[in-house]
Amino acid sequence: MPRRLAAAAALLLLSGVAASANEFERVRPVTNDATRKECGECHMAFQPGLLPAGSWTRIMDGLDDHFGEKASLPPGPAAEIRAYLTGNAAGRGDPTLLRITEQRWWLREHRFRPEVWLRKDVMSKANCEACHRDAARGLYEDD
């Protein structure tokens, strides 16, 4: 039955596509004002759904040395941001890694020549918006 075979093949193909679609290409935008303001002062306010709760906890524990920068916050906003990030964190990912850009799914999606990161309009792997125009809204499918 060639017709049935074709249908089965199509189904298989479709399920294959669904399985490889990256759940991190579309995440809920940041809805907390303190997070938007404080995190967004030095880099795009990354969506909580990009890291697991364990990573966010360790990031918030280490703001005095935030990847080499002092990013300490007053206790009030710090507690609010910590609760928001951990409460809306990703269900997946490696909680021992602090950087989004070290997560396995991220590396798989960003296999470029290293000089791309040195471009003046890019500057840093943290600058999602340099390539993903709607990154601040949680949309990363435009690649």
Next chain:
Amino acid sequence: MTPHTIRFILPTLAVFAAGAAIAAAPNPARTALLDGYAAQAKAQSPAFAGFSAERGRALYLGPHGGGKPETNACAACHTPDPTAQGRHQRTGRGIEPMAVSANPKRFTDPVEVEKRFDRDCPAVLGRACTAQEKGDFITYLSGQ
């Protein structure tokens, strides 16, 4: 000049004059912030004799030793022109201008101001800023 033109120009001038007066009026929150730093500066050094925009300018432009080589001046991120938009040295994130004329919200929220000095002075100078340096800095940028 026709009477019609004059009727148009006079009110326009009046609006501009009012705008300039508002811009020049000191912001009460900023004045209070500077008064606080002046009191601290006096307590830190009895020789303190007021803030200096000139010293603030030197602090802003640098270059300084002691901090990180890539941020050896405020101007490293904020650019030598404080009315211009700055750029975070590592992330490329845009930074609103420091000059009060270009960004009237500057130096009106004491918590915000202290947070930034607390983070940026170690990066630029390798130490905390004194109250006099903070006051000099704000005095310089309030006039820019």
